[in-house]
Amino acid sequence: MKKIVLLLLLVLTALSCKNDDDAILIQADSSVDFTFTQNWNGQTIENSDYQNTTYVNANGESMTLSKVNYLLSDFTFTSVTDGTVYASEDYNLVLARDGENTTFTPDIEIPEGDYTVSFTFGFDDEDNDKEGGYNDLNSVDGFWSVPAMLGGGYHYQRIEGTYINNAAEVTNFQFHTVRANRHETLPPGPDTLVELRDTSFEVNLGTVSVGTTTNIEVKANIAEWFNNPITWDLNERFMVLMPNFQAQLDMKENGNTVFELGAVTQ
Amino acid sequence: MKNLSGIWSIFFMAGCLFSCSDDTPQNEGYIPTPLDLNTPEFFDNSILPPVIPQDNPQTVEGVALGKKLFFDPILSGDKTLNCAGCHQPEHAFSDPRQFSVGISGEEGFRNAMPLHNLAYNFREKFNWDGSANSLEEQMFGPVTNPIEMNNTWSNVEATLQESSTYPRLFLEAFGTERIDSTLVTKAISQFIRTLISGNSKFDRYLNNEISLTPQEENGLNVFLDESRGDCFHCHGLPSTPLWTDNAFHNNGLDEVITDRGLGNVTGDPRDFGLFRSPSLRNLAYTAPYMHDGRFGTLEEVIDHYSEGLVYSETIDPLMKKVSEGGVGLTESDKADLKAFLLSLSDPSFISNPDFQRPN
Numbered sequence: 001m002k003k004i005v006l007l008l009l010l011v012l013t014a015l016s017c018k019n020d021d022d023a024i025l026i027q028a029d030s031s032v033d034f035t036f037t038q039n040w041n042g043q044t045i046e047n048s049d050y051q052n053t054t055y056v057n058a059n060g061e062s063m064t065l066s067k068v069n070y071l072l073s074d075f076t077f078t079s080v081t082d083g084t085v086y087a088s089e090d091y092n093l094v095l096a097r098d099g100e101n102t103t104f105t106p107d108i109e110i111p112e113g114d115y116t117v118s119f120t121f122g123f124d125d126e127d128n129d130k131e132g133g134y135n136d137l138n139s140v141d142g143f144w145s146v147p148a149m150l151g152g153g154y155h156y157q158r159i160e161g162t163y164i165n166n167a168a169e170v171t172n173f174q175f176h177t178v179r180a181n182r183h184e185t186l187p188p189g190p191d192t193l194v195e196l197r198d199t200s201f202e203v204n205l206g207t208v209s210v211g212t213t214t215n216i217e218v219k220a221n222i223a224e225w226f227n228n229p230i231t232w233d234l235n236e237r238f239m240v241l242m243p244n245f246q247a248q249l250d251m252k253e254n255g256n257t258v259f260e261l262g263a264v265t266q
Numbered sequence: 267m268k269n270l271s272g273i274w275s276i277f278f279m280a281g282c283l284f285s286c287s288d289d290t291p292q293n294e295g296y297i298p299t300p301l302d303l304n305t306p307e308f309f310d311n312s313i314l315p316p317v318i319p320q321d322n323p324q325t326v327e328g329v330a331l332g333k334k335l336f337f338d339p340i341l342s343g344d345k346t347l348n349c350a351g352c353h354q355p356e357h358a359f360s361d362p363r364q365f366s367v368g369i370s371g372e373e374g375f376r377n378a379m380p381l382h383n384l385a386y387n388f389r390e391k392f393n394w395d396g397s398a399n400s401l402e403e404q405m406f407g408p409v410t411n412p413i414e415m416n417n418t419w420s421n422v423e424a425t426l427q428e429s430s431t432y433p434r435l436f437l438e439a440f441g442t443e444r445i446d447s448t449l450v451t452k453a454i455s456q457f458i459r460t461l462i463s464g465n466s467k468f469d470r471y472l473n474n475e476i477s478l479t480p481q482e483e484n485g486l487n488v489f490l491d492e493s494r495g496d497c498f499h500c501h502g503l504p505s506t507p508l509w510t511d512n513a514f515h516n517n518g519l520d521e522v523i524t525d526r527g528l529g530n531v532t533g534d535p536r537d538f539g540l541f542r543s544p545s546l547r548n549l550a551y552t553a554p555y556m557h558d559g560r561f562g563t564l565e566e567v568i569d570h571y572s573e574g575l576v577y578s579e580t581i582d583p584l585m586k587k588v589s590e591g592g593v594g595l596t597e598s599d600k601a602d603l604k605a606f607l608l609s610l611s612d613p614s615f616i617s618n619p620d621f622q623r624p625n
Contacts (some may be wrong), residue, residue, distance in 0.1 A: 010605040051536045051580070066583050084427075132311065138506045139314040139388050141513045143498060145505045147490040160583035175494075189492045190483075239586055240492040 007164040017154045017179060030119075032077070033215040036094045036102045038068055041223045051161075058227035061234050063163035063173070068156040068222060071137075071144070071179075073200075077107040077115040079185040080207055084236035086110045089125070093140060096220075110210060117208045117216060121255055122156025122200035128179060129153060149180040149188050150242055151196045159225065163234045165222055173238035175225065177255070180248035188243045196247070199252040205261040217262030225251065293441040298325035303385060306464030308472065309507055316459065322402060322452045324459060327439040332457030334435065335450060337623050341422055342415035343367050349408070349454070352378045355621050358548035359461060368413040370475035375525070377559030381550045382615060383457040383545060385511050392559040394541045395527045396514060401458060405451035419447040426450070462613040463547050464507060470503060471609070474619035478609065485606025488599045495571070495595070495603055500543045501582050506558065509547050510612055514540040515582040517590075518575035527557065529580075539580050549612035564607060568600050 011231075038045040040055045045065065054062050073091035080083070088106035095101055129152070135169045137144045137154055144154050157177035165171045181188075182195040208216055226232040241247045301324045303316055318324060335341065339348040352366035353359040359381035365373040384392070390400050400402035401503050408414040409422060424447045426432040433443040440449050470476045478486070488495040490503060500517075516526045516539040523529075529538035541557040548554045555561045561570065573591040575581075586593050595603070615621070 133505060135312060139386075141389055141511055143500075143502055143506060143511055145503055147498060147503050149490060162583060169589050170577070172581070172588065173583060174583060187487075188491050189487050191523065224384050227292050240496075242492055 015057055029111050030210060030212050030214065031105050031109050031206075032101070032210055033213075034075070034092075034104045035215055035217045036072075036096070036104070036220065038096050038215060038220045041221060045096070045222065047097060047099065055223065057163075057223065057234070058231045059233050061163045061165075063161055063234065065159065065161040065222070066097075067160040068094075068220075069155075069159075070094050070096075071154065072119045072203075072218075073127055074120040075108070076106075076118045076158060077110050077210070079117060080114040086115075086150045089254040090129075091134075093124070093137065093144065095141075106169055106171055112211055114207055114209050116248050117205040117261075118202055119218075120200050120202055121259070122177065122179075122245070124200045125127055125152055125196075125198045127181070128198075128200075139225070146178050146242070149190050152178050152191060153179055156185065156200060157223065162239065165238075166171075166235050171234075171238060173234055174241065175238075175241050175251075178242050178248060180252075183245060186243060197245075197249070199248050201227040201252055203217055203259045205259070208261070208266075212266045213266060215265045216227075217264070219260050220258055221260070222258070228254060228257050229253055251263050270438055276350050276425065293437065296441040298327040298439055298441070300324070300336050301326045301329055303460060303462065305462060306469070306507070308469065309462075309464055310387070312505055313386065313509060314388055317390060318385065318459065319400065319402065324454060324456055325439060326430055328453050328456040329433070329460055331435045331439040332453035332455065334624060335454050336457055340429070341409050341417060341450075342369050342423055342573070343417040343421070344555065347415055350623060352408075352414070354383050355623070356551065356616050358382055358551040358616055359621075360552040362440040366414070366553050368411070370413065372413045374413055375558050377554060379544060380548060381458055381460050382463040383508055384464065384546060386508055389512055391514075391542065392510065395531050396542060397531045402448075402451045405454050406447065407577075409447075422450065423447060431617070454535060461621060463612045465614045466547065466610045466612040468504075468606075468609040469507070479605065481602045481605040482609050483606075484599070485602035485604065485609075486601045489596065489606055493562075494593055494599060496530065496584065496593075497546075497603075500582075503547050508545060510543045512542060514542055515584070516578060516580045517571075518577070518581050518585045519560070519570070520586060521576045523580070525558065536580060539578060540582075546607055546610050548611045548615060550608050551616055564604050565600070568603055571595075572600060576586040 001023055050065055052064070054064055054207050071091060071093050073109065075088045075090055077086040086108055088108035090106040094103040133145070146153050146155060153176050155176060159175040161173060162170050163173055180197040180199045181191040181193055184194050185192050205216070230253055232254065237244065237247050273320045303324060307318065336349045339345045340350065346463060347369050349412060352361045361378035364377060366378045367373055379394060384401060392401060392404040396409065409417050410419065417618060421444055421447050436445050436449060437443045467476065471478050489497045500511050500515055502511065514537065518537065521616040523539035526538045528540040529535065549564060553562055555567050571592055572595040574586050575588045575592045577588050582589060
């Protein structure tokens with residue numbers, strides 16, 4: 001009996017469908033896709049490059065990469081025409097080596113038109129201090145949380161690899177970007193923290209025309225983290241950078257030239 | 267034309283509906299009793315939900331069957347070895363021997379991993395080397411491994427089918443008396459997913475029930491301090507209760523890689539010598555340590571990271587001061603770190619009556 005009722009219901013549903021030709025066309029808002037790519041001064045970084053390809057940074061140090069993971073948030077579209085702001089308040093953790101989350105569609109739909117497109121590198125304080133945190137970021141491969149004694153919240157970025165130090169030794173480095181935290185004394189402890197400074201920053205990609213389907217490439221030039229305006233000396237700053245207040249401020253400075261708009265396809 | 271195609275679809279679906287009655291399962295309509303995992307509230311609030319395959323939901327009957335199978339030597343070739351022979355409840359389902367011994371008397375070559383919180387292995391790469399892509403898949407291995415249970419699945423299926431009790435238990439768990447290897451692995455996986463450990467001293471500290479000793483508190487600071495332990499980048503921190511990233515690392519044990527670990531599975535030289543990070547929960551019960559059980563004590567483990575690191579090409583970049591052997595912890599910091607690590611052990615887990623051998 002149930003099957004018969006279900007069948008009748010399906011027949012009625014099918015026959016009640018309108019012919020598409022009769023439908024009134026309404027201009028639907030569009031979602032926008034992002035694709036994230038990484039390069040070293042224009043040379044694309046592929047999976048096979050990790051631990052294999054040697055790069056030379058601005059300070060002349062030979063280095064290899066093992067991990068490039070970074071968090072982007074608050075993808076925002078500001079209408080060039082009328083200034084309307086469409087903010088997704090969304091985030092995406094790019095795991096570049098494994099190619100995970102290298103495409104992303106913010107949870108927002110916007111009308112077609114020209115927009116200034118921007119996002120935040122890392123989390124601003126509001127997002128970083130969200131009550132309860134983020135269960136997905138607490139569960140990713142490679143812990144993303146930051147210890148409470150360093151101010152809590154989440155990493156903005158983890159770049160790891162090796163470089164050849166001044167003694168010609170292969171040396172591990174951890175270029176971890178977090179909210180800057182200054183301590184009265186080091187090593188840090190539960191009572192040493194005296195200042196937190198939001199070192200996330202906005203990346204403005206410029207103007208993009210958004211159509212019915214739009215894909216925006218965001219290129220990250222990893223070399224810029226070590227280059228501009230501060231020439232990064234890995235011999236001096238290669239590890240324990242999370243509680244290094246000045247290192248975090250300098251990373252923010254260098255980060256300003258890392259990201260740029262790539263191909264836009266409609 | 268579009269409406270016509272809709273009508274054809276209806277006829278097709280109707281055909282499907284009515285044809286279903288031609289293939290009526292033996293126990294159509296039987297639904298085993300759904301069982302929610304007993305997850306700590308802190309887990310629910312801080313990490314993603316446990317991974318439960320759609321084709322193997324947790325049920326009361328499935329878990330009971332899985333538990334019976336786990337503790338039953340019927341799975342082994344000579345019916346002398348059960349899963350608990352190498353995954354002993356009192357050792358947080360690990361083996362106190364460096365290498366477990368199979369029914370032939372031959373030793374394995376890796377230490378048996380403890381079994382807890384495996385439902386939270388979000389990437390679903392199991393074993394030290396990531397060779398199994400699900401818990402169910404992992405279950406297939408030990409039964410036929412010549413140096414473990416050394417049986418065949420056809421023999422296991424026949425033996426279980428002939429038993430006086432198992433066909434009924436499979437009927438209750440899965441709605442069929444026809445026993446096959448897939449259902450065996452599903453049942454055991456259901457039981458293993460119930461092995462959740464979240465009531466250590468440190469858990470109770472986080473829940474504001476108790477305090478840590480000053481030694482344990484400093485040990486936590488060492489654990490979280492990049493310049494000293496920096497354990498948290500692989501093993502987590504208080505906001506992430508698993509105490510493992512379930513990822514693969516070369517932690518500087520050997521200059522020459524003899525066991526390729528993950529590299530054996532992927533074939534990628536960059537993965538040579540990488541092994542899955544074990545959870546730091548229940549260390550009080552899970553000695554010896556490392557993938558090959560080379561360290562008998564926690565002191566040896568801490569000494570390794572402090573001054574025993576050696577370089578090899580795939581060493582993880584998180585290993586610090588490798589050329590000096592490590593960060594060189596003070597003896598005081600070492601002792602405190604050990605005290606903190608032991609606070610992650612959960613006595614209620616190893617004494618949980620639901621996880622013990624059936625009488």
